[in-house]
Amino acid sequence: MKKLHLTFKNGEGNSHKLIPTVAAENLTEEQVKGTMQQFTALDLFEKDGVALYQEVASAKYVETIETVLF
16 A cells, blocks of 8 residues: 655654545546645644745655565
């Protein structure tokens, strides 16, 4: 199973990761980057006085391989 990991910079320049519960596994760079840029424009999220999701940093798919023992 692949999971989409979206990394943003917060108001202090630190990394902040967003991992959607459900995401298509075949999104293009343009689709993901465009959506992330729209997300930063919302300016809705804040934690302890620090604005989250202020700048697009990176995006990647992380694939997990499970091996069933029994």
